[in-house]
Amino acid sequence: MRIGELAARLGVNPKTIRFYEARGLIPDPVRLPSGYRDYGPEDESRLAFIKTAQRLGLSLDEIGEILAFKERGERPCSYVLSVLDAQLSDIDRRIGELVRLRAELVTLKDRADQLLSGDACYCGIVEHAGRMSQMITR
Template sequence: MRIGQLADRFGLNPKTIRYYESIALLPEPARTASGYRVYGEADAERLSFIRTAQRLGLSLDDIREILGFHERGERPCGHVVALLRRHTAELDQRIAEMQDLRAELTALVARASDLDDGTGTFCGVIEHHVEHAAPAARRR
Protein backbone atom coordinates (compact mmCIF):
# COMPACT_ATOMS: atom_id res chain seq x y z
CA MET A 1 0.00 0.00 0.00
CA ARG A 2 1.10 3.58 -0.55
CA ILE A 3 1.70 6.19 2.15
CA GLY A 4 -1.72 7.81 1.68
CA GLN A 5 -3.48 4.48 2.13
CA LEU A 6 -1.47 3.70 5.26
CA ALA A 7 -2.11 7.17 6.62
CA ASP A 8 -5.85 6.89 5.97
CA ARG A 9 -5.96 3.50 7.67
CA PHE A 10 -4.72 5.07 10.91
CA GLY A 11 -6.22 8.53 10.56
CA LEU A 12 -2.80 10.15 10.16
CA ASN A 13 -1.27 12.74 7.93
CA PRO A 14 1.32 11.22 5.56
CA LYS A 15 3.82 13.72 7.00
CA THR A 16 3.53 11.90 10.33
CA ILE A 17 4.53 8.63 8.70
CA ARG A 18 7.49 10.29 6.97
CA TYR A 19 8.48 11.79 10.33
CA TYR A 20 8.35 8.36 12.00
CA GLU A 21 10.65 7.12 9.24
CA SER A 22 13.04 10.05 9.73
CA ILE A 23 13.41 9.23 13.46
CA ALA A 24 13.67 5.48 12.77
CA LEU A 25 10.40 4.43 14.39
CA LEU A 26 9.38 3.02 11.03
CA PRO A 27 11.93 1.42 8.73
CA GLU A 28 12.65 2.94 5.35
CA PRO A 29 9.99 1.44 3.08
CA ALA A 30 10.48 -0.27 -0.23
CA ARG A 31 9.96 1.96 -3.24
CA THR A 32 8.44 1.51 -6.63
CA ALA A 33 10.47 2.18 -9.76
CA SER A 34 8.93 5.66 -9.82
CA GLY A 35 9.97 6.32 -6.20
CA TYR A 36 6.66 5.87 -4.38
CA ARG A 37 6.86 4.37 -0.91
CA VAL A 38 5.32 0.92 -0.58
CA TYR A 39 4.24 -0.42 2.80
CA GLY A 40 3.27 -3.92 3.86
CA GLU A 41 1.29 -5.41 6.72
CA ALA A 42 4.40 -5.50 8.94
CA ASP A 43 4.63 -1.72 8.58
CA ALA A 44 0.93 -1.38 9.43
CA GLU A 45 1.36 -3.59 12.51
CA ARG A 46 4.32 -1.53 13.65
CA LEU A 47 2.42 1.72 13.11
CA SER A 48 -0.52 0.27 15.05
CA PHE A 49 1.84 -0.51 17.93
CA ILE A 50 3.30 3.01 17.82
CA ARG A 51 -0.15 4.62 17.87
CA THR A 52 -1.36 2.42 20.74
CA ALA A 53 1.78 3.11 22.77
CA GLN A 54 1.32 6.85 22.21
CA ARG A 55 -2.32 6.64 23.29
CA LEU A 56 -1.10 5.01 26.51
CA GLY A 57 1.12 8.03 27.09
CA LEU A 58 4.49 6.64 26.09
CA SER A 59 6.90 9.08 24.49
CA LEU A 60 8.45 8.50 21.09
CA ASP A 61 11.77 7.86 22.86
CA ASP A 62 10.10 5.20 25.04
CA ILE A 63 8.58 3.62 21.94
CA ARG A 64 11.94 3.65 20.17
CA GLU A 65 13.47 1.78 23.13
CA ILE A 66 10.71 -0.83 23.07
CA LEU A 67 11.12 -1.31 19.33
CA GLY A 68 14.87 -1.69 19.89
CA PHE A 69 14.22 -4.61 22.26
CA HIS A 70 12.02 -6.19 19.61
CA GLU A 71 14.62 -5.70 16.88
CA ARG A 72 17.26 -7.39 19.05
CA GLY A 73 14.93 -10.36 19.51
CA GLU A 74 14.34 -9.56 23.18
CA ARG A 75 10.99 -9.43 24.91
CA PRO A 76 10.44 -5.88 26.18
CA CYS A 77 7.52 -6.64 28.52
CA GLY A 78 9.43 -5.99 31.77
CA HIS A 79 10.66 -2.68 30.39
CA VAL A 80 7.17 -1.79 29.19
CA VAL A 81 5.65 -2.54 32.61
CA ALA A 82 8.25 -0.30 34.27
CA LEU A 83 7.46 2.50 31.81
CA LEU A 84 3.73 2.13 32.41
CA ARG A 85 4.22 2.18 36.18
CA ARG A 86 6.27 5.37 35.88
CA HIS A 87 3.65 6.92 33.63
CA THR A 88 0.89 5.92 36.05
CA ALA A 89 2.75 7.58 38.93
CA GLU A 90 3.17 10.74 36.85
CA LEU A 91 -0.55 10.73 36.06
CA ASP A 92 -1.41 10.26 39.74
CA GLN A 93 0.74 13.30 40.56
CA ARG A 94 -0.88 15.40 37.83
CA ILE A 95 -4.36 14.33 38.94
CA ALA A 96 -3.58 15.31 42.53
CA GLU A 97 -2.28 18.69 41.37
CA MET A 98 -5.37 19.23 39.24
CA GLN A 99 -7.67 18.29 42.14
CA ASP A 100 -5.85 20.80 44.35
CA LEU A 101 -6.21 23.46 41.68
CA ARG A 102 -9.90 22.66 41.25
CA ALA A 103 -10.50 23.05 44.99
CA GLU A 104 -8.58 26.33 44.98
CA LEU A 105 -10.58 27.67 42.02
CA THR A 106 -13.89 26.57 43.52
CA ALA A 107 -13.07 28.39 46.77
CA LEU A 108 -11.95 31.45 44.85
CA VAL A 109 -15.15 31.57 42.79
CA ALA A 110 -17.22 31.19 45.96
CA ARG A 111 -15.43 34.22 47.46
CA ALA A 112 -15.28 36.25 44.24
CA SER A 113 -17.86 38.86 45.16
CA ASP A 114 -16.03 39.56 48.43
CA LEU A 115 -12.62 39.82 46.76
CA ASP A 116 -13.37 42.10 43.81
CA ASP A 117 -13.93 45.52 45.34
CA GLY A 118 -13.33 47.31 42.04
CA THR A 119 -9.92 48.70 43.04
CA GLY A 120 -7.77 46.13 41.25
CA THR A 121 -5.79 46.95 38.14
CA PHE A 122 -6.91 43.82 36.29
CA CYS A 123 -9.27 41.72 38.38
CA GLY A 124 -9.46 41.95 42.13
CA VAL A 125 -10.29 38.26 42.46
CA ILE A 126 -6.97 37.19 40.98
CA GLU A 127 -4.93 40.04 42.43
CA HIS A 128 -6.21 39.39 45.94
CA HIS A 129 -5.49 35.71 45.49
CA VAL A 130 -1.91 36.39 44.36
CA GLU A 131 -1.28 38.68 47.32
CA HIS A 132 -2.46 36.05 49.78
CA ALA A 133 -1.12 32.92 48.08
CA ALA A 134 1.33 30.78 49.98
CA PRO A 135 4.99 31.55 49.12
CA ALA A 136 5.45 28.06 47.60
CA ALA A 137 2.49 28.62 45.27
CA ARG A 138 3.94 31.90 44.00
CA ARG A 139 7.27 30.27 43.14
CA ARG A 140 5.75 27.87 40.58
Protein backbone atom coordinates in the same frame (compact mmCIF):
# COMPACT_ATOMS: atom_id res chain seq x y z
CA MET B 1 -1.41 1.41 0.56
CA ARG B 2 0.46 4.63 -0.05
CA ILE B 3 1.60 7.09 2.56
CA GLY B 4 -1.36 9.43 2.19
CA GLU B 5 -3.87 6.73 2.91
CA LEU B 6 -1.93 5.38 5.86
CA ALA B 7 -1.60 8.86 7.25
CA ALA B 8 -5.31 9.53 6.80
CA ARG B 9 -6.24 6.26 8.51
CA LEU B 10 -4.22 7.22 11.54
CA GLY B 11 -5.00 10.88 11.46
CA VAL B 12 -1.41 11.96 11.11
CA ASN B 13 0.54 14.01 8.62
CA PRO B 14 2.37 11.99 5.95
CA LYS B 15 5.47 13.93 6.89
CA THR B 16 5.22 12.48 10.35
CA ILE B 17 5.41 8.98 8.92
CA ARG B 18 8.52 9.80 6.92
CA PHE B 19 9.90 11.41 10.03
CA TYR B 20 9.35 8.23 12.04
CA GLU B 21 10.98 6.24 9.28
CA ALA B 22 14.01 8.53 9.39
CA ARG B 23 14.09 8.06 13.16
CA GLY B 24 14.11 4.32 12.71
CA LEU B 25 10.77 3.83 14.40
CA ILE B 26 9.25 2.14 11.41
CA PRO B 27 11.11 0.00 8.89
CA ASP B 28 11.87 1.26 5.41
CA PRO B 29 8.79 0.23 3.52
CA VAL B 30 8.58 -1.63 0.25
CA ARG B 31 8.51 0.69 -2.71
CA LEU B 32 6.16 0.55 -5.65
CA PRO B 33 7.72 0.70 -9.12
CA SER B 34 6.99 4.41 -9.00
CA GLY B 35 9.17 4.77 -5.94
CA TYR B 36 6.17 5.42 -3.73
CA ARG B 37 6.18 3.86 -0.27
CA ASP B 38 3.86 0.89 0.00
CA TYR B 39 2.46 0.07 3.42
CA GLY B 40 0.60 -2.93 4.76
CA PRO B 41 -1.51 -3.61 7.82
CA GLU B 42 1.53 -4.34 9.99
CA ASP B 43 2.72 -0.83 9.32
CA GLU B 44 -0.61 0.53 10.34
CA SER B 45 -0.62 -1.34 13.62
CA ARG B 46 2.97 -0.42 14.31
CA LEU B 47 2.17 3.21 13.75
CA ALA B 48 -0.92 2.87 15.91
CA PHE B 49 1.25 1.41 18.63
CA ILE B 50 3.62 4.34 18.39
CA LYS B 51 0.79 6.82 18.65
CA THR B 52 -0.73 5.00 21.59
CA ALA B 53 2.54 4.77 23.43
CA GLN B 54 3.02 8.45 22.76
CA ARG B 55 -0.33 9.26 24.30
CA LEU B 56 0.78 7.25 27.30
CA GLY B 57 3.59 9.72 27.66
CA LEU B 58 6.48 7.72 26.21
CA SER B 59 9.03 9.61 24.19
CA LEU B 60 9.93 8.52 20.68
CA ASP B 61 13.24 7.24 22.03
CA GLU B 62 11.52 5.07 24.63
CA ILE B 63 9.14 3.77 22.01
CA GLY B 64 12.06 3.09 19.74
CA GLU B 65 13.75 1.04 22.43
CA ILE B 66 10.66 -1.03 23.01
CA LEU B 67 10.23 -1.64 19.31
CA ALA B 68 13.88 -2.54 18.98
CA PHE B 69 13.52 -5.23 21.60
CA LYS B 70 10.67 -6.66 19.65
CA GLU B 71 12.75 -6.53 16.50
CA ARG B 72 15.54 -8.48 18.09
CA GLY B 73 13.12 -10.99 19.54
CA GLU B 74 14.34 -10.21 23.03
CA ARG B 75 12.37 -9.96 26.21
CA PRO B 76 11.77 -6.32 26.88
CA CYS B 77 9.46 -7.15 29.71
CA SER B 78 11.45 -5.82 32.60
CA TYR B 79 12.45 -2.69 30.73
CA VAL B 80 8.92 -2.07 29.59
CA LEU B 81 7.70 -2.73 33.09
CA SER B 82 10.03 -0.20 34.59
CA VAL B 83 8.93 2.38 32.06
CA LEU B 84 5.34 1.51 32.81
CA ASP B 85 5.88 1.77 36.54
CA ALA B 86 7.47 5.16 36.19
CA GLN B 87 4.64 6.35 33.97
CA LEU B 88 2.07 5.04 36.40
CA SER B 89 3.38 6.83 39.43
CA ASP B 90 3.83 9.95 37.37
CA ILE B 91 0.22 9.75 36.24
CA ASP B 92 -0.98 9.28 39.80
CA ARG B 93 0.89 12.35 40.88
CA ARG B 94 -0.49 14.37 37.99
CA ILE B 95 -4.05 13.29 38.61
CA GLY B 96 -3.77 14.33 42.24
CA GLU B 97 -2.40 17.70 41.31
CA LEU B 98 -4.99 18.27 38.64
CA VAL B 99 -7.80 17.45 41.00
CA ARG B 100 -6.46 19.98 43.45
CA LEU B 101 -6.05 22.65 40.81
CA ARG B 102 -9.51 21.91 39.54
CA ALA B 103 -11.01 22.54 42.94
CA GLU B 104 -9.18 25.83 43.20
CA LEU B 105 -10.25 26.95 39.79
CA VAL B 106 -13.85 26.12 40.55
CA THR B 107 -13.73 28.19 43.70
CA LEU B 108 -12.08 30.98 41.82
CA LYS B 109 -14.71 30.88 39.14
CA ASP B 110 -17.57 30.80 41.62
CA ARG B 111 -16.25 33.92 43.23
CA ALA B 112 -15.93 35.53 39.87
CA ASP B 113 -19.51 34.65 39.00
CA GLN B 114 -20.77 36.08 42.27
CA LEU B 115 -18.77 39.20 41.81
CA LEU B 116 -20.07 39.66 38.32
CA SER B 117 -23.66 39.54 39.46
CA GLY B 118 -22.96 41.62 42.55
CA ASP B 119 -22.42 45.34 42.58
CA ALA B 120 -19.52 47.56 43.54
CA CYS B 121 -16.77 45.08 42.94
CA TYR B 122 -13.29 45.73 41.75
CA CYS B 123 -11.80 42.35 41.67
CA GLY B 124 -12.06 39.83 44.44
CA ILE B 125 -10.84 37.33 41.95
CA VAL B 126 -7.44 38.81 42.40
CA GLU B 127 -7.26 38.31 46.10
CA HIS B 128 -8.55 34.85 45.65
CA ALA B 129 -5.86 34.06 43.13
CA GLY B 130 -3.35 34.82 45.81
CA ARG B 131 -4.90 32.33 48.17
CA MET B 132 -5.21 29.85 45.40
CA SER B 133 -1.52 30.08 44.81
CA GLN B 134 -0.81 29.27 48.42
CA MET B 135 -3.25 26.40 48.48
CA ILE B 136 -1.94 24.89 45.33
CA THR B 137 1.67 25.17 46.21
CA ARG B 138 1.11 24.15 49.79
